Amino acid sequence: MVLRSCCKFGPVSVLFRLGYLALLLLCVTHLRCARAETKTVVQKDAEFDVTYNDTVTSDNQTIYAFNHTVSRNKTEGVRVTVDVLSEGAESSPILFVVRQKQAVLSFQVPLILRGLYQRKYPYAHVGRTLCQPPTRTLSETQYFFVDVSTLSSLGTHYQLRISRVDSFTLHTDKKFSFTASPSQPQYFKYVFPDGVDTAIVKVNSEMTFPCSVMSIQDIQCPVYDLDNNVAFIGMYQTMTKTAAITVQRKDFPSNSFYVVVVVKTEDEACGGPLRFYPLRPDELIDAGNRSKTLDVVVSPAISSDVYVMGMLFCLGIFLSFYLLTFLVACVENKRMHRRREGLLNPADMSPAETGKPGVTPVSPYEYGSFADNASTLSSEAITDSIASDANYGYMERSLESVTGRSRQESLSSIEEDDYDTLADIDSDKNIVRTKKYLCVSDLARKDKRVLSKKYQIYFWNIATIGVFYALPVIQLVITYQTVVNVTGNQDICYYNFLCAHPLGNLSAFNNILSNLGYVMLGLLFLLIVLQRDIIHSRALDRHDLNALECGIPKHFGLFYAMGTALMMEGLLSACYHVCPNYTNFQFDTSFMYMIAGLCVLKLYQKRHPDINASAYTAYACLAAVIFFSVLGVVFGKGNMVFWIIFSVLHILATMLLSTQLYYMGRWRLDSGILRRIVYVIYTDCIRQCSGPMYIDRMVLLVMGNIVNWSLAAYGLLKTPNDFASYLLAIAICNLLLYFAFYIIMKLRSGERIQCMAMVCILFTAVVWGFALFFFFQGLSTWQKTPAESQEHNRDCIVLSFFDDHDIWHFLSSIAMFGSFLVLLTMDDDLDDVQRDKIFVF
Secondary structure (H helix, E strand, O other): OHHHHHHHHOHHHHHHHHHHHHHHHHHHHHHHHHHHHOOEEEEEEOOOOOEEEEEEOOOEEEEEEEEEEEEOOOOOEEEEEEEEOOOOOOOOOEEEEEEOOOOEEEEEEOEEEEOHHHOEEEEOEEEEEEOOOOOOOOEEEEEEEEEEEOOOOOOEEEEEEEEEEOOOEEOEOOOEEEEEEOOEOEEEEEEOOOOOOEEEEEEEOOOOOOOEEEEEEEOOOOOOOOOOOHHHOOEEEEEOOEEEEEEEHHHOOOOEEEEEEEEOOOOHHHOOOOOOOOOOOOOEOOOOOOOEEEEEEEEEOOOHHHHHHHHHHHHHHHHHHHHHHHHHHHHHHHHHHHHHHHHHOHHHOOHHHHOOOOOOOOOHHHHHHHHHHHOOOOHHHHHHHHHOOOOOOOOOOOHHHOOOOOHHHHOOOOOHHHHHHOHHHHHHHHHHOOOOOOEHHHHOOOOHHHHHHHHHHHHHHHHHHHHHHHHHHHHHHHHHHHHHHHHOEHHHOOOOHHHOOOEOOEOOHHHHHOOHHHHHHHHHHHHHHHHHHHHHHHHHHOOOHHHHHEOOOOOOHHHHHHHHHHHHHHHHHHHHOOOOOHHHHHHHHHHHHHHHHHHHHHHHHHHOOOOOOOHHHHHHHHHHHHHHHHHHHHHOOOOHHHHHHHHHHHHHHHHHHHHHHHOOOOOOOOOOHHHHHHHHHHHHHHHOOOOOOOHHHHHHHHHHHHHHHHHHHHHHHHOOOOHHHHHHHHHHHHHHHHHHHHHHHHHHOOOOOOHHHHHHHHHHHHHHHHHHHHHOOOOOOOOOOHHHHHOOOOOOOEOOOEOHHHHHHHHHHHHHHHHHHHHHHOOHHHOOOEHHHOEOO
């Protein structure tokens, strides 16, 4: 048809007709636009506390004009409350715009708030508090307008009400109760009174859910008071029943701030259940009733005087131990001086005063002739005399029968090959170490200087480990604290917020200060060990008989390592408490593993100096423990595969260590191990029923296996969330078991515990009891969500500065120091006993 028209009318006629059609379309479009732009705008003068019922469509827009007087000395809040009464308004919501002098607030009703996985929750009832711009004059009349509009062609009925909030300003130490919901957040203003530089804001509720957020924001517009924007500015933390944030005046130039409380749309952030996933992506979910009643109170925090008192209290406690140690050292020095005078003048003293009835003490000046005689004795004679005595107890023997070592041996080379392989007695050690009844002299055959160098490696290695471990830890926790300060996210760190006193950039200075005891008492223990080391070295230099051939061999390397580990524990615990959370909990426990392992090694070294583990082996094993601790924290929570693997490895390690201890290292783990096990079972259990050769060792190892197998079964069945503490419990249980066995066997062997050691044992046991009581108070826990952890928060209990966990730091540092003193002094009664009379167990 077009071609025919073109042929019939020609090109000019076709162009004319196309132009006419284009003009017609333009006119129709213009008329429609004009009709669309024709909208009725109605402005009404409105009043406070009056409810306005109206209907809005796309053809009309309503503006409500309000005015109110703002005073510089009095702050009143203004609250907008809106209800949509029409159904189906979700498809075409109403837009409310509040225009103020220096701020604009807009929101739609129904208000759509999003949750996890883009869930949508509609709220038809919305309440918002208007931001109050500051005024410079004493009194000023301010105007604001509320614009109501929609794009819906159907009429939508709504209610609008503007009211004053009389209790908008919070007063110090006065509790105020209110109700909030996700669509009706609340915020209030607090002004620092004169003389108050720090305040603590506490929000409490009797309802666990719905989950809420408490935020502290500066006085500026806009105020971020919705679930999707409350984290944009200021400090904030999630809460269930309680929340607390310490606020400092220096952080707010206006000397005032807003306390914002928002109820979240979902409870997952507070450990609550997660709603079902919607079947359709855009499906709206009814949130139900999520109103929550809360109360808020702002109280002044502690003053600078309390900080000074807390620091002096902390220093005073631990400096008193220095003073007490000095007094005890003076008394001990005086006693030793009297004893030395008594040895030089034995005729003036009764046998009871010499400490050895019926035995004339040997003068230090007589040592030369004694050593010459002793050096002629052969090791075979000593071995025969020991093997003939099968009873426990002191074997009375004259000083002339003590084993002597040739001068040539004492001056031998101290290369590692000499003392590590014992090539000169290689054919003898298999016999000596497998005797039924061993004495310390049997396991103290290596050169003293060589062993001292060997055990000094423990100290240098742990010092090196400490430096390389602590430096990145310090850097990391400083980063953590910076992130907390910059983002304001208080949920990153699990503090006891009811007793977290900031200082500078640190959020909980009291938790850091209370770790000072570990450092100070660790240093004091190093000084005590150094004093003993100097005294022992001087005794060796003057060829003192007791130092050379009596008592437990003195090797101080492990003691130095223990003191260093205690100091590092204090430093790393302080680093952990800069920002405690599950990712850096290993900082607080790594050197606890070290301390437990070193204490076990020291107990074993006392009577097994020649066959104790080297520093490299010991630290490699402890590194494996820390490695599993990290794996447990990262992968252990609810992972049954991990727990099965760990339990199997735990049991295998226990069995291998038991075999090593039972045979004193005289066994091999090679391809023939299964054949030898079958042979031993056949000869000792089937062919003839014979009991264990080493009964005491067997009792200890059976008890140890029962404890460790039980702990492995508990971990496998319960799968505790706090794997690091579970691993630490394994180490502590084994240490306590070995220590109890050592004490029992010591008393059974006829040995005694001196007064000083007994005082240390009793004192340490009591302090440990109180320390564990405060430890299990549980003021926070990173095994739960931050909001759930805050339910365990408590107020300070000492000087309004230290909480229960700080007391745990005080008492545990004292208890560890006491435990170290027990290990240092528990065998002082053997200093005058020949080593061939001291039994190994």
